[in-house]
Amino acid sequence: MVKEIERSxxxxxxxxxxxxxxxxxxxxxxxxxxxxxxxxxxxxxSFEEEKALRRQLVEKALQALQTPIEEQTVFE
Amino acid sequence: MSTRxxxxxxxxxxxGGIGGEEQANIPPCLFPGPKGPxxxxxxxxxxxxxxxxxxFGDNYVAENPETAIREILxxxxxxxxxxxxxxxxxxxxxxxxxYGIACGAICEAVQEELDLxxxxxxxxxxxxVELYRQHTFIARTSENVMGMTDAIRNMIPLGLKLVRxxxxxxxxxxxxxxxxxxxxxxxxxxxxxAVTMLLARMNGEPFTTEYPMPVFDRAEPAPPIEDMxxxxxxxxxxxxxxxxxxxxxIEAASAQxxxxxxxxxxxxxxxxxxxxxxxGYDPTYANEDxxxxxxxxxxxxxxxxxxIGSLHEYYYATVGNATxxxxxxxxxxxIAKVLVADGVQAVILTST
Numbered sequence: 001m002v003k004e005i006e007r008s009x010x011x012x013x014x015x016x017x018x019x020x021x022x023x024x025x026x027x028x029x030x031x032x033x034x035x036x037x038x039x040x041x042x043x044x045x046s047f048e049e050e051k052a053l054r055r056q057l058v059e060k061a062l063q064a065l066q067t068p069i070e071e072q073t074v075f076e
Numbered sequence: 077m078s079t080r081x082x083x084x085x086x087x088x089x090x091x092g093g094i095g096g097e098e099q100a101n102i103p104p105c106l107f108p109g110p111k112g113p114x115x116x117x118x119x120x121x122x123x124x125x126x127x128x129x130x131x132f133g134d135n136y137v138a139e140n141p142e143t144a145i146r147e148i149l150x151x152x153x154x155x156x157x158x159x160x161x162x163x164x165x166x167x168x169x170x171x172x173x174x175y176g177i178a179c180g181a182i183c184e185a186v187q188e189e190l191d192l193x194x195x196x197x198x199x200x201x202x203x204x205v206e207l208y209r210q211h212t213f214i215a216r217t218s219e220n221v222m223g224m225t226d227a228i229r230n231m232i233p234l235g236l237k238l239v240r241x242x243x244x245x246x247x248x249x250x251x252x253x254x255x256x257x258x259x260x261x262x263x264x265x266x267x268x269x270a271v272t273m274l275l276a277r278m279n280g281e282p283f284t285t286e287y288p289m290p291v292f293d294r295a296e297p298a299p300p301i302e303d304m305x306x307x308x309x310x311x312x313x314x315x316x317x318x319x320x321x322x323x324x325x326i327e328a329a330s331a332q333x334x335x336x337x338x339x340x341x342x343x344x345x346x347x348x349x350x351x352x353x354x355x356g357y358d359p360t361y362a363n364e365d366x367x368x369x370x371x372x373x374x375x376x377x378x379x380x381x382x383x384i385g386s387l388h389e390y391y392y393a394t395v396g397n398a399t400x401x402x403x404x405x406x407x408x409x410x411i412a413k414v415l416v417a418d419g420v421q422a423v424i425l426t427s428t
Binding site for chain 2 (some may be wrong): 009012017021022069
């Protein structure tokens, strides 16, 4: 899906928990997330801490969208 | 009396009989004797004895591959000194991506570190195939567990040939191409074979190439967004976040559709409004707070603060769980068409 969206000329960032799969399917801008059942959260943390963590990840994704790349890039 | 072979079998928590997604985080553990599909292996191949079964949680291995593989090796090492097994069999994993990655990583590790032959089985579209096919033997299987018996009948003879150090060939022994070249004697010289092939092609007759070209399906990286504060963003997910009740009945696995859902007036997802339809992970956390899979709450905040220009009024969701590559491609194209028409420049696609 991410590849077809990018082919249409839209810049896409793939935020996912299993980076090797994204690399295999051809994601270009990849942001690793927290865990498979909760990529943008951590149920062990308080609601406020969890939301701050989520915000950091979204900000990282926005940063990735604004970064020039030549090849598949994982934004650690 | 026929030769007996001792094998170690590796299974995920599901096939190992420990539990479903709620157990996907269990660390690797070793049990004596066969479990689940191991029983079928022993039934189909009476010369085989499964000495032990290693069971691991899908998420545990997929999320921390390096640690998990180290733990697996230290569990297996004592078994490989006294009463050394002949072979390690992992899976089959069919189209399961996390399971496939674990099987591939385990096979690669035991071959290298313990010098033990290893075999696994997968459907050719499993994402783990591209990662592991060069260094491991992956027997071809069907898409799902309906093909368990055939998968075992394919994996085990291949594995036993490896044990006996017999020559194996991808077509004959039913495993996925490793990209190796082997020297063979052919009755006719290359020039003659090539011309024969060319003539067949010109006459519209069938022929088989001796060197299939690799297919690289890559999209060029799109140029960066100059300034997100002026860009239009859309949200897409394969994590199965849908309005409560799953109105489009998106399938929990092998999804046949994607959904288009309005974000109008919505500041965040909540347990009251949305849920997950995904059958490939424990839904507890996503159902408690769907923003954990598709972070609408934070995206809305950033939009209000001006860090994001504007948000497309809909989000798009499907279930990425053994979904065919063909379908995923189709959904991506259909979604992209709508987004382009609405002037969207950037997409955040989230996956579990």
